[in-house]
Amino acid sequence: MQSPLVPEPDATAPIGANSGYAFGQLASALTTSQSHANAGVRARAVRKVAAWTQVFQGMLSGVLRIGSRAPVPRTPTWATLEVVTGGFATGTLLAGGPLQPHEHALLARLPNVEPGTERAALNAYFLSEDGLAELRRMLASGNYRVNVPEEGALLAVAWLVSHDRVDDARKILDEIGAHFTQLRFYPIPDTRPQTVGTVVHLQNVGATVAQLEAVEPSTRTEQQKEAVFVWQPLYDRVVALFAETVEGPLPTLHRESGGKYRVEGGWPCQHYPTGWTERAKEVLNDYRTLRASHRLCKSPDSPKDGFATLRTHLATCVADPRRLTGRDVGRVRTILAGVVSRRGAPGSERERELRAFHARQVAAPGRHELARVLVKRLAEYPASEGLPALDAVLAPFSEGESQQFGVPAGTNVSEALARKVRRALDAPLPVLMAEGIIPSAEALARVVPQLTSQIRAAGISDPELRRLYVDIYAAFRRRRSLLLLNLQSQVKLEELPWVRAIDRLRTNTADTARQARLALEELVTAALTGFPQQILPNKLLQEVRALVESAGLKVPIVDEIAADIFMGTFSEKFLKAAQIAAGVLEGTLYERYYDVPFVRVRALDDVKPSRWGTPTSPGFVALCTELAGPSGSGSFVVRNGTIIEQEQILTTHNLAPLFQELELAAALRPRCLELALRVFDGICRCARQTTGPWKSRLRAVKNAAYAWRQIVFFLTIASEGAVDSFLAQVRSRLEREPENVRARLEPVLTGLARAERGASVEAPASPEEPHGARRLLGWTTGPHWFLK
Template identity: 45%
Template structure:
């Protein structure tokens, strides 16, 4: 067989992202938004420059020329490497202080790295290991810690081999940690963000312009306005002006009488107005008209025309009609209520109070409880806000730093999706993996390195390549002989995987497991010695036309687990897959499941609708791969023995997933992209619901389907009808329709989708 051509990514996507970032950087109102956009502009320029020069090969697991796969790269949206190393940073002040003047090396970073390989540097690293007084933010920062650990245990050959591998990049990369206490959560608790990040967010809170204008009116202009109205009312010779039903003004006229103290009161009011106007935005309408007249009327009406006096009279009638006369009960009650509103502390004020309370906790740490920052505002914090309760929505923001079990953070809404769950799960996985190491100092460094590694952003990969694995880091590979498979750790990993799977399915029943979470589940499964074929979601624009053997194995598990169920009937699952003694196909040096890919392509013809580009066509094939494998649901339920649990919760999970799908299709369509995304996610939720429903008994299933039928609108009626008819024993024909007129709901379509609502009458929605 001829050698496969190696594919690389197109620069078109990067160019589009650069254009978006440029527009944002030039037009955004918020300065911080413009700053972030400008940083993205620089990143995308680096991407395009690197691709043009050949320095970057986007799509490879080693996209930067002459750079090992283990180096942590800056990765822009979509998996595009920019060429920058995240561990390549200038020396900080504390690092410069350590650097001897006569240290060898071409750069300051190289000189410092080499100093740490000397006696004094190794002693400091060893002390940090024993005390835990260090923090690892990028995986490379633990490399020389491992060298020091190996040398202390006289593992000289392993230490020398590791140094040899690191040496070519010592002039650029930081291989040492930050020497400050780490506040990594321990045990079964996690946190979403450290205190410093939450505090920074709270301190960025500002009063919205509309709220600021309202408060300005209530606190500054209303009192001045009432006194201004009173000044003019005191010049009326009869009953105060008022409006009739037809809008005419009746009553006395202003500028007819002049109280003895009127001139003094006028002068005092104007002084206060001018002082306020220097700080606050000048009000308009009646206020401006009465104020302008007052400026031109020193002591009598000689400076005002009859027309102007008439306007003053109408302005007085308007305000008296709306709010009552000066000194009246109606006006006093209104102003008392408005004063109460104005006296309330703003969101920004309370956010600042809460951020100051966070100052008591380490920047890189978390909160043991929210009670420590809850409670009424004290006079010492903000005298004007003393006694105000801390709003629940602000405490919810602070809860992002709360250290608590995953289940509690899900209940609080801190963990709001599978993607967020994937961000916090490494905090537990790292400790489980490190528990296989007997030496506590090495175990702690191992755990921090793993957590830092999981913060790496994934690369865009083509040609069936896989992301860099943790054990490919040279310093992690060097300590592999010092890790044992401990039975208690294996059991703990299995239990953690089981509990986290239950949380993910229970909290987000409508959503497929995101790739970062799948990878973390894979790490736990490996530690638990559970062979589960967990598969990732493949992007339609980079699909290479085939799958590795893992997908075929997952499909085999799904066919076995779901044989004879509603899911198998609805999606026409093969009853079984032939056993292969050995892989029959290879592409790019990897065993592939071309027969599985062929089945996916054949099944995808149902979604062919006379159009669609290559992305949509790829999407229809990939959706069939998800259907055949259940995108990990069957593998997890089977491998973790969750069938009994699922039978108990399946009615609720299916009901919630169906409800989500129905609600998603009622949301307005803003762009054709949001329409396609909405259809895809609706179909995914629909598929998850049918999977759960397959574990319900017939009576419960009838109840769930009856509720679905009663709530569905006309747009989803064909999909509901198709599901009901399959549940009653019918089958879909090749085009995805039943004899009774029902339709199978798929998320992708090569051509216009039958669920699509055109954004405009002249736009046809196609693709997926």
């Protein structure tokens, strides 16, 4: 896959977004939309084709400025954009587009709305006396939904006007009024209020219903049903026709002492009863008719299949039986013998019992049929919320559902479908993690805004405004990040004019700061103990940063930087994070293992504005570049990756600053050895990935190296003797691994042991250390030793 950026040889020249990347994504989506076997995947690919077409055309025409905070001209940065893979904006505004059902319903109440002015008329209505009254009723009842942040703007205006803050309301209207013709700034009406509490869900009921509706029949199951209900009966008719032509007893197979089979019995194609030819023609015609609409099974056309062979010879018999050779007749006789021996003579009780058994085997309802029942059950719950309980939704199917949907009464919901439903369960965060409903740190990041929004809103005294802030916050966190160049930052929540007005009414008290700090500790602890092998992903860091601010802390939180959009330098916060890490880790196992000069990091004091205006430290990026080693002859992306990895080592990618500020070491030290051992199990899985596409193998190496860095940090924080205990336990585990896995990981363990006793990590093989010792890093400018 190409890089999203076009590298420039001149360091002073601007770096631009790569239209070739967009074209590659478009081509990939187009191929998928035409060739993928799954209809749902094809449908999603069609939507991707449309989105990437917009991106590609916009880039070529200059309409889109990819890499800017404002990629769509004459559109404010606060407008919510449609963003596709890689952070490319399509130009579509998510608060714009075609009128939605609730907008059509309101338009029916408004008189004399000119075509083309519908959205402007709706925005204007909500500024009228009647409209403001309607918004105030929504605020009081909570019977509204905010899917994109813009839909909360006029609710904020209505609240401000009703609380004598007309000037603040006017400032909002001054900024959003120019976009009344295009965007909707009013909420979606609902019949019940949004629930707010201490429980969270991974996805709401509406998203779960959409996933269930997208469940397609299992191809394999449908093939089996087609085989049993369509082709087996036809095959039986063909066999029965040839059985009528046998002279003597029907042929059967008999096993000989050497394991071979011999055919005994009469020979087919010896005589043809009256009407046989007409019945044979009917069977052949039925096959052609059925084949036109039943194409899942391949075997009926396979020349190696007995069904296809018998049909071929049947057609010859119909045309002219004299054209059959002795070999043809012998082949028909062998097939008949096999059929009769396996399932009995045509029309026999044994054959009927076998066919009934096959029918029972495939008669179970398909997963798509079971999903329809669940969709019906979920229709009773609000689409925008989670499920309060699972028992009623996942109960065995009732007699009434059996009659309505044709599924057997008492049938249990399959585990695969139950997993989809559980994703909507409302429960405390620890419960969702313990049940495995939140499977990764990325999934955790999707859930946390439901809690962070309430903590951030705690400083708002008015309950109506507090609820509105929670809804806008959650909607804002659903925005996808843009591809940004020149050290620009993503749009912040407070840049939205209506949120800025609400923020002025939010007060951070000692109590709200204490709540935020407690939530921050719980979040970081949950991420590290639940997914210790993963670095904190950027989406989760957004919530960490918000809680840090609400808690009144000064912790520099650094994001993971993609190697293909690295601008060649780091902003000031990276140096600050590295200096905190240096204060925590200088002189420890971590410093020895990675051979990093923390004393030099602490001495850096050269922050100054970059050519983009953002303060940076030239000395810090120079140190990272030095530690990355020679550039080699690899691509600029690989070279960037080696530099970024050194930055992550120096900053510990937020671990040391968070441990220091939140005083987590005391609480987590007893668990650090256990966390390290769990991470090592994941590294073993990465080490087993010796086959497959080259890029996926490289990704496995990077994941293993990042996970190993987590281990080194945990063991540095752990109690005395943890390294020796870790090495003893993992070497015992390695004995159960294949030789290639042991050969990859033993040098890493040896390197750790050498760092523990103060020796140089990297060393060649020797009698004492037969595998040698290596430092495990994820990026390299040459072939990676881990893959050899």
